[in-house]
Amino acid sequence: MAIFDFLHKKSETVKKSETIVRKKPEPAASVISESGLNQIKNMVGEIRSNSRGDFNLESDKKEDINTFCLALERSARKHVEKQQCRAQKDGQTSETLPVDALSLFHVSADHMTAYACVLPPLNGGKEINTEQFMEDMRYEGISAGIDTEAVQALGEERKYLRILCIAQGILPQDGKDGELEEMYDRGLEQTLELDEEQALTGLDFRKQHAIETIRRGDIICRIKPPVEAHDGFDVSGRTLYAKRGQPAYVPKGENTSLSGDGALLISDSNGILMMEGDDFSVRSHHVLEKDAGVDMNDQNYEGSLLIYGDLEDGESVAATGDIIINGDVRGGKILAGGTIRVNGDIKGAPGTQIEARRQIQCVIMENCLAVAGEDIYAEVITNSTAISEEGSVYALMGRGLLFGGDVTAGRSIYAKKIGNISGCINCVTLGFGVRLDKQRALLTKEVETLRENREQARKSISYMKAAGVSNQRGDQWEEYQKLIEKRNMYDRTLKKKLQDLDDLEKRIQINRPESICSEEMFPGTHINIDGCELEVTEKETDCRVHMDSKKIIMR
DSSP: OOHHHHHHHHHHHHHHHHHHHHOOOOOOOOOOOHHHHHHHHHHHHHHHHHHHHHSOTTSTTHHHHHHHHHHHHHHHHHHHHHHHHHHHHHTOOTTTSOBOOEEEEEEOTTSSEEEEEEEOOBTTOOOOOHHHHHHHHHHTTOOSSBOHHHHHHHHHHTOBTOOEEEEEOBOOBOOBOOEEEESSOSOOOSOSOOOHHHHHTTOOTTTTTOOOEEOTTOEEEEEEOOBOOBOEEOTTOOEEOOOOOOOOOOOBOTTEEEOTTSOEEEEOSSEEEEEETTEEEEEEOEEEEGGGTOOOSSEEESSOEEEESOBOTTOEEEESSOEEEESOBOSSEEEESSOEEESSOEEOOTTOEEEESSOEEOSEEESSEEEESSOEEOSEEESSEEEESSSOEEEOSTTOEEESSEEEESSOEEEEEESOTTOOOEEEEEOSOHHHHHHHHHHHHHHHHHHHHHHHHHHHHHHHHHTTGGGOOSHHHHHHHHHHHHHHHHHHHHHHHHHHHHHHHHHHHHTOOOEEEEEEEOTTEEEEETTEEEEOOSOEEEEEEEEETTEEEEO
């Protein structure tokens, strides 16, 4: 075949194809008779009637049922139409042509519920049977959550023209995160010490600044495990995954541990419970139980100490850290390298001594000598010598009384009342920090001694050098060399001590006395500030006493 013949044949084929595409099919004529239409109407009416009885159409299934009913109406039409089409084709009447029962299905939009409705057989067609129904259902993709009883009843009882719920999925149940049941408040104070702002508000340290003590074995928090998640599925068998609960974060810090079953966080030590970031920690303290008959004579401890019970006259205790007494002090001696907190009263006997390098905190301070490197806090200070070497004395909580004693502070003294109407003698003193004065005196003496020793060594060296010992060898020469080493050592030590003395002088300048403040000050009060004195002869109110141009000013 020539090439032009091939192209000519191809062109004819394309034109034929175009002709076929452009040809529009004739619309099919309706074959449903009037009796068929009535049959459809009766089917749909019965389906809707049964649905109203089988379902509460005000429920969440209302939309699903209405949607299925519309689909069933179309399917019923096709069911009857099929019968009549076959009748026409076979030359029979539709009233005699048998049509088998027809299973129809509907799945909700969320794929959680599947419904079925079976149209009845016509003119002796085959009835529905369970096996055929299950196969039809499987072909529609409905394979999980099947209500086998409903399916069985449908096949046995021939429940035609009724909408049945034949399968139901299960929604996933999310798990819950684990939880903590904390036995202690997280707003724990991290330190015993109070600051000036807290002190000036009259804060009661036992309540607003409470330190949480804890014993070994005490429960800090209970740990609840996460609630298990349960996956779900839809009617097609697709797994619906639930969100898994996460274990609770366990705030396990220093000196804490978990119980064997992981359900409890427990203290491993006696001490103070505190927060380090988000974790509970225990600052380890030695613990003395007075009820257990512990001997309290000359007890010395490295670190901090927690005492449960009262300290009696004749007893003594010392610690390099803080000391907390959950009880009263009736006498004895307490020495601490940190802060002393007495959660009861100090009502001492003669010779009662309390000394802390940092703060002293108590409610009532009576009949004792109390020396603090920093501040002293009390509600009442009476018949006592209270010394705050580099800090202030605060008597602002509760009654806030200072009377019948001697109170000295390096910085300031604050009280609601100083003295009382009985005219008792009250001595209040502001000046250089007592400790700083002691240190300056000690350093000054050391500097003088070093200078004397250095001068003596210098003279001995000069004498031996003049005698020609420096050019000889032997015992005298060795002694000469030792003197030179000693003189050099004195020079180095003296240089360091002079620097320390200079630094101390600067600290003394910084720690100048400030003022004595009181709402009421009674006659019998003697005031001393930096060596200047003033005696109160009349009751003063809302007074502030301070130095100005080397004079005591009260206003």
